[in-house]
Amino acid sequence: METKSIDDAKAVVQAKAEGIAGQIGGALTNPALNDAPCTGKRGESGGDEVYFIQGGYQIALPAAEHVATAAKLRDQWKAAGWTITDDRTVGSAAILAATTPDEFRVDLESTVPPSALALLVYSPCYGRPA
């Protein structure tokens, strides 16, 4: 497991989010970056030493562009080697999720009302530096 300070890990998540915002052609708003302990498959906590970062954002985008934008991103992400884990259109709302080769997880979903896309970026687990 990679060791990284929380600030460095947040910077990595922020950079990943900015990359996606760049693909969409919008700006990140309402950022919320938080760290949380990683848990194992049986729910065992990694304690304070093992953590991940969750970055939440919104990207303003007219509702009419959501589905097409998600389709464009899906193709770009696939081409980059990302694994698509959810890809749905519900009415005019778009839902897209993927995992990256470097073990980030990314969620994109239309907001309510649909004037933006909600973006969530989850980092892999990191160990705190000693």
Next chain:
Amino acid sequence: MSVVTLRMLFDVDTAAIGRRADGWLRMANGIDDACEQLIRVSRDLEHVWPDGPAAEAAAARSHALRSEASNAYPPCRRIGDALRLHADTLRGLQGRLQGLAAEASGRGFSVDVTTGTVTAPARMFTEPQIVAQQISAYVNEFQAILAQAAESDASTANAISVNLPDATTGFGTLGLPPVTEATLRDQQGRTPKEVNGWWRTLTPEQQEQAIRDFPELVGWLDGVPSSDRDTANRLVLTTRMNALRGEADAHARRLADLLINDPRNQLEIQRETQAMNAAQSQLDKLAEVDKALSGLGAKGLLLGVDGSGDGRVVIAVGDPDTARHTGVWVPGLGTTMAGNTVDNVKRMVTVNNAADQLTLADGDISTVYWLGYDAPDLNNFSVAGEGRSEQGGPSYLNFMEGVRATHDSGPSHLVAMGHSYGSTVVAEAALTGRLPVDDIMVQGSPGMHTDSASHLMADPRHVWAGSAGNDPVSETSNVTKYTQFVPIVGPFIGNAYDDGHDISPHEPEFGANQYTVDTSGHTHYWEPNSESVKNQGRILAGQYSRASTVHGSPPPDVVP
């Protein structure tokens, strides 16, 4: 007062009246907030400046100012409420009037809304008696509508005039009598809606006094607004923790003294040790609540705290009185204040974030951790029976009625949520037919004391159940599959479990929607970025169509 005419009722701008109502209610809330601030900053004046004529004059002026400002609040709110009711009444009457006029026109009559007359063209007079009866029926209905509009107009005008300040004395500087313990205890037997109505008649000064003098009673009183309950319960928490610290320290000092000066007095040493440990144990329980609240910052509201027994605690993430979407979650088996408060509040934060991410408005999601009942213990068979949920159901129902009663104006989407045995508490409340919620959403449920979702909600499409494939608790409906091979007692155990709570709600024959869960076991339904959490957030935000399901038929989405 002018006579109300059909034309006036046709043309009245009910939205404008509604805006005026909102203005008065905003002003009432502003006065309430300002009064609370004034009371807090001036309360100690008499203690820090107690003597002398100037001090007495300042105290008297301060008291009069607090009373005058506080006395302005109830009339302001009453005018706002009266205008709100008037707007709603006129909107309903206007709709009836328009419908009736359209119906009459559709049948060939002419309606003159200026004169209030209904006429028929000559071609309709082939049967003049019938036409006359029809005209008379329409006129009578119009007059009935006008009479209701006039009554509403008169009562609203009266409410405004009697609540305006006196030209010479204003709202007066005499404080109203303090709220007594007996009055507060009387409220415990009333519905949350009635309690809310009573609380709103109090001046801010009276509310502040009730909170200060009886925080334990106000803190658990369903129907009191969340912000006031929070103030009361934080006072309870701080006071109790300080008292327990004092007790623990006193016993520790006495113990140290005994060990040094009277080490052979084992009886007293044992007594002091037990007393010190008991105080520390109580303190540890409340410290868990304090820690959970600290983690929430301004988003946290303490809506109930009681350290006795295993402890009861209610913590909101986001204000349910102002949120557009509120979920109130009941935990299950083995939950205690000391052992689970921080982790369970984190679950509420996770679900809150999942829903909040989908919505644009700030503060429009509230998730409430409700441990208002004695959850079954891990060390006995209380989990297999209905006793704990039958005890918890009425308290939960009352709390939910309180959430409805205290919600500010505007639409509110309320979701009952429960995990494990907590789902049976939700079920007991829902089976009364009075649980005022829009959706029920459970995870890892052993059963909900019925075999059909339609017994929980009139529209079973609003019942949602999630179950991890390897959750041993929500699989209790099939537990006999596993226990039948246990010699002698196996079938008995299986039947006891199955009969205890009925079929698990995620089973297709129950008739609820089963939302997709991708987590493992009984306690991982809130793993961040899991489909389980995302679906809980979507349902809480009323975006049912986005929730991925195993089976079921989701209802139409809640309109933003």
